[in-house]
Amino acid sequence: MKEIKVPELAESITEGTIAEWLVKKGDQVEKGDPILELETDKVNVEVNADASGVIAELLKDEGEDVEVGDVIAQVDENGEGGGSEEETSSKNEEPESNGKEEKQESSGDEKKEDAAGKDSKEVIATPAARKRARELGIDLSEVSARDPLGRIRPEDVDVAAEGGKKQETTSSSKSSSEDKPKKQEKKKEEAKKTEFDKPVERVKMSRRRQTIAKRLVEAQQESAMLTTFNEVDMTNVMKLRSDRKESFQKKHDIKLGFMSFFTKAAVGALKEFSLLNAEIQGNEIIKKQFYDIGMAVSTDEGLVVPVVRDADRLDFAGIEKGIADLATKARNKELGLEDLQGGSFTITNGGIFGSMLSTPILNAPQVGILGLHNIEKRAKVMPDDTIEARPMMYIALSYDHRIVDGKEAVQFLRRIKEMIEDPYDLLLEG
Structure with a gap:
């Protein structure tokens, strides 16, 4: 009788929840055949049979939590399944x-x-x-x-x-x-x-939702998190997008969105304020010399943060294509572990849901996250003291005060504002 165990999944994943058994007792399987879907805190992965034969016993139920190395099934390699030992x-x-x-x-x-x-x-x-x-x-x-x-x-x-x-x-x-x-x-x-005096419905939290909840609480408990705010006049970015959108899409076969502007601006600001592109390990500060930018994406199963790799080496089209590809994979539940691991800084856009202002929570072990919000016309006093209705966006930076001082955080957000309000330099650099 061959035991099937939960295999090593990834360095940071040690446990999961059995989402669905793809076989039942008595089924014939070949080595390498998928036998169950395992829900982890990041993605769902298939576990394959490591021996050919007949499923003799399923030792864990759907919905049960398992750890790497746990025996979850037994395969009769002689093909005489159907009964327990x-x-x-x-x-x-x-x-x-x-x-x-x-x-x-x-x-x-x-x-x-x-x-x-x-x-x-x-x-x-x-x-x-x-x-x-x-x-x-x-x-x-x-x-x-x-x-x-x-x-x-x-x-x-x-x-x-x-x-x-x-x-x-x-x-x-x-x-x-x-x-x-x-x-x-x-x-x-x-x-x-x-209990409750009126009807309620109890729903067990998914493995991913449990992990999201746990990590968000840990981020607040283990970091000295603060948030600073600023507002950005989006007039020039919107005009630039309007002028270039047709030629950009015709040339690159992708729309020119706002996220590529903010990604470029974030990379530029991170190069000037390197502590926001770092993390803490023990009593050491690890300053990252790469710019892998996490993009928070909302899915039916919870928030995931796939990563656009080497964003500093990509042009606007490359960033837009990378974001679009990750968003599609997230919606179709096709994200792999390699899409989610790492990341040096994160951008989250609550504006697509109509959020006016928020305080984003750090994506640990990162020490900085940029929050974007919806664009609304507001009265703005111009340099000549006239008042105009301008498309404005509030932006927020949450940071870990253990290594990032308030001065650096404010200056970082100020630099983002300057680059977005004068986006032509970003295009030239891109």
């Missing part, structure tokens, strides 16, 4: 029974196993639940499932087993058995009072 062992031991009494006991056991097997086929239950039922001698047809789809899980079997024991111990006392329903009803009423 315990059943095979019991069958091999049957001929060794000699006494009449032993034969009768063996016969009785077989009848119980046959009955349990028959019942288990008539109900929907996870492999772990079936195994648990065999261990406890529980008839699956008498187990109530709490799963909305009617699937029996191991905890349902445990509840059934505990219920049976309670009934046995209380059957001798008439008064206790009469008081039990009243006590249970009282407990239910008390539980309801401590």
Whole structure:
């Protein structure tokens, strides 16, 4: 019997959640065939069979958390699947029974196993639940499932087993058995009072959402995070885009968006204020000599931050194509680990959802993140003291005050503002 274990996934990924089994007990598989989809904190990955044969047992359920090295299934390399090792062992031991009494006991056991097997086929239950039922001698047809789809899980079997024991111990006392329903009803009423008075829906957080929540809290607990703000007049960028959009798209087969301007501006500012392109490791500051810019992308499963590599070496078209490619892969759930690892600085654009102002949270271990917001016409006092309605955007920089001082943060954001308000220099540099 060959054990299938959770393989090494990536340096930073040590655990995941079984999203879906692609095979079932008794299926024939070849070495290298995908057998399950594993949800990690970054992407979903397929785990392949490392041996050919028949799936003899699935040892973990969908929705269960597993770690690298955990045994999740067994493959019968001789092609004789369909039964667990315990059943095979019991069958091999049957001929060794000699006494009449032993034969009768063996016969009785077989009848119980046959009955349990028959019942288990008539109900929907996870492999772990079936195994648990065999261990406890529980008839699956008498187990109530709490799963909305009617699937029996191991905890349902445990509840059934505990219920049976309670009934046995209380059957001798008439008064206790009469008081039990009243006590249970009282407990239910008390539980309801401590919960919600109106209908609610409980939904288990996905592995990715749990990790996002954990890391966001860690980022706030482990860094001295502050945010500084400024506003940018988008008049010149919008005029430049309007003048060049047709020729740019015709030449590069991609639209000229705002993100390429801000990416170019961020790279330029990072070169001047290098501590915002660094991270802390122990008592050392690691100043990165590359500019891999993370682009926060919202998906149905949560926020992901794919990375545009070597943004300082790309022109506007290269940046736009890189962002578009990553966004498409994110929406189609095709991002690989290589798309998400690393990154030296992050840009997040809440403006696409209509956000006017926000304080973005650091993408640890990075020490800086630039937040963009929606563009709205606001009154602006011009140099000649006249007032004009101009397209304005608030921008925010969250930074780790442990290594970045307020002066540097303010100057960094000021430099972003200057480059966006005079974008022609960016085009020349690009």
